[in-house]
Amino acid sequence: SDAKNLTDSPGYDAEATWCHRGGRIIFTSMRDGDLDLYSMDETGGDVRRLTNTPGYDGGAFYSPDCSEIVWRASRPEGKDLEEYRALLKQNLIRPHSLELFVAKADGSDPRRLTSNGAANFCPTFLPEGRRIIWASNVGTAGGREFDLYLMDKNGGAPERVTTAPGFDGFPHMSPDGRWIVWASNRANPQGHETN
Numbered sequence: 001s002d003a004k005n006l007t008d009s010p011g012y013d014a015e016a017t018w019c020h021r022g023g024r025i026i027f028t029s030m031r032d033g034d035l036d037l038y039s040m041d042e043t044g045g046d047v048r049r050l051t052n053t054p055g056y057d058g059g060a061f062y063s064p065d066c067s068e069i070v071w072r073a074s075r076p077e078g079k080d081l082e083e084y085r086a087l088l089k090q091n092l093i094r095p096h097s098l099e100l101f102v103a104k105a106d107g108s109d110p111r112r113l114t115s116n117g118a119a120n121f122c123p124t125f126l127p128e129g130r131r132i133i134w135a136s137n138v139g140t141a142g143g144r145e146f147d148l149y150l151m152d153k154n155g156g157a158p159e160r161v162t163t164a165p166g167f168d169g170f171p172h173m174s175p176d177g178r179w180i181v182w183a184s185n186r187a188n189p190q191g192h193e194t195n
Contacts (some may be wrong), residue, residue, distance in 0.1 A: 005044075005152060006028070007027075007040075009029060009030075012028065012030040012091070014026055014028055015059055018042075019062040019066035019105070019137060023041060024040070024066065025039065025042065026050070026069060026152050027039075027040070027060075028057060028059075031051055033053075035056040035058060035088070036052060037060050037069070038127055044070045045195045046120070048107075049160075050069070050106065050107030051107055051110075052082065053073075054075075054081060055073060055084060056072075056073060057071055059071055059122060060073060061125065062105065062125075063105075063129050064125055064128075067105055068104055068125075068149055068153070069103055069105055070101070070122060070125060071100070072101065073099060074097060074098055076095065080096055096152035097116075097117045097119065098118075098121055099112055099113070099114045099147070100120050101113060102153050111155070113132070113151060113153075114151075117138075117139075118137050118138035119146075120134055120136045120138070121135055121169070122134055122135050122138075122170050125153070126175055127174075127175055127176065130153060132152075133150050134151075134171070135171065145165070145166065146169050146178075148160075148169075148182060149163075162182075164184065164186040166189030167192070168182055169183055169184075169186070183195070
């Protein structure tokens, strides 16, 4: 009940997630001509731009204490950047790779976590706030074979969590850190039915 529109900029305002401490919302928007991360308060006010590097920034989540954010981003250069900007004018994107980044909640001190050239997405913090879980098609030559991975928020070697054929993605942990829920088409990888 009492639904309220929080944004009114033309174009894309989406991929929003919420900080339960302090009530900030992080989201992706095209309001300044590129797909960047922004935060706002729960009323839709106090909008702040958090990223400003050319390329797509999206799918952000807050850490459990809301002091940090993790997200996926493309950083195209040269001809890839020209293609990105041409597609963006048509309200389209086709990122060649999505790498993971971590920063303070205000967008400062960004650190790149992955450099594998794959499609890495839906990174979320574990409840203890030290590690991140996400989905990636690393090692599949850009295919639809995605598995879940874990990594320390400061970097290091990723740990593969799932190995079943097909798509595994959109992971989230229970608040106590004991259970994981994710989407998968392992029951019928060729049929692409996701459960």
